[in-house]
Amino acid sequence: MIPSQFKYLRAQSVEEAITMLQETHGEGKILAGGHSLVPLLKFRITTPGTLVDITRIPGLKDVRIDGDRLLVGALKTHYEISKDETIIDNIPALAKTASETGDLQVRNYGTIGGNIVHGDPVADYPAIALALDAELKVEGEDGTEMLPVDGFALGPLITMMPENAIVTEVSFEIPPAHAEQTYLKYTHPATGYPLVGVAAIAGTGDDGTIDYIRVGVTGVSDVSYRARPVEEFLMGREPSEELIKEAAELAVEDAEMGSDLFASPEYREHITKIYVKRALYEVLK
Structure with missing residues (x-):
């Protein structure tokens, strides 16, 4: 049209x-x-x-470290994020997410700010953004404010974005150096969107128990979510194959699965558990 x-x-x-x-x-x-x-x-x-x-506004593609946060300019494209050394060194799962977003054209022109602000429940970035307590720097007629990504999306394409404002930066928590990171997705072959996408970051301390765990899920519900029951179940425990299987069963505990032409709620629940289990295996192996 x-x-x-x-x-x-x-x-x-x-x-x-x-x-x-x-x-x-x-x-x-x-x-x-x-x-x-x-x-x-x-x-x-x-x-x-x-x-x-806003594509010609200078400074909106910068990447920098501020204390324990990684700040990414809102106009940074998916391709640029996937290749940025600062991002790869600090949050490789973010670079991996960018490298698997959309197709070649989308990766070359699509931006992280637009991807998150759009509020699409099948976007890739919300999984890693939720897992790492991301915040959006929003500048508008009432000044500058930081909006947490957690709670920003209210429903499909409905967000807390203020009127007459733009996102200029996305801020991510930098995980501890000993934590392993991954982003796994089950991709719809026609659209490239995730039927399920899981970001997992986990680390174990000197005593062998899990001392850092974050899990974000996208693609299966009206809004992406952080799988806190999984995190709470694993925190402070020694990882094992059986423990990970039990934890993955909790991945849908607080989520309402969506339904469309691609997948039923039951199928989405099934693949969510599978991909959370695979992601946890990868970061806790």
């Missing part, structure tokens, strides 16, 4: 982008990579009066 008519503006700064959004009186949308927005435009699911292009 053909999108409805809209006005196109290009912002040269964050402040200018916010002003442009304000002047649309709620009828504006941000354009970054466009891989989430453009399909909605074509199907006229969204019909904004104005698109504000």
Whole structure:
């Protein structure tokens, strides 16, 4: 289909982008990579009066360390994230997630900020973002605020994103150096979306017991979630094959499985347990 008519503006700064959004009186949308927005435009699911292009704003692709946090600019593309040495050295699971997001075109132009802000329940990044207590740096007409990714998505494509604001940075907790990390997904062959995606980070102390464990799950529910029952069950215990099997059974305890043409709730529950078990094996081997 053909999108409805809209006005196109290009912002040269964050402040200018916010002003442009304000002047649309709620009828504006941000354009970054466009891989989430453009399909909605074509199907006229969204019909904004104005698109504000932020791709030329400087500084929104920076990656830096701030204390125990890794900060990633919102315009950093999936491909750039997958190759960034600072990200690979500190959160390799984030780089792995980026390398498996979408297809080649999506990875070259899609951005981490747009991916998370879109609120798609089958996006890849929310798994690792939830596992590492990620926060979004949001700049808008009321100033700057940090919004936790946990609780940001309220439902499919519905988020806590304020009006007339843009995400400029995503902040991740850096796991301890001894922790192993992975992101595993069961990919839909046509779309590249995860039918289930699991981010797992775990480490054991000198006494052989688990002293760090994080598990995030995406693709199976209306909102991605952190599998806290799994974490609580494993924390402080010595890993074993039987323990991991028991923990994986808890991966759907607090989640409501989705249902669509691709998979039933029962099947999603089944594959979630399988992929959580595989991810835990990988980081606790």
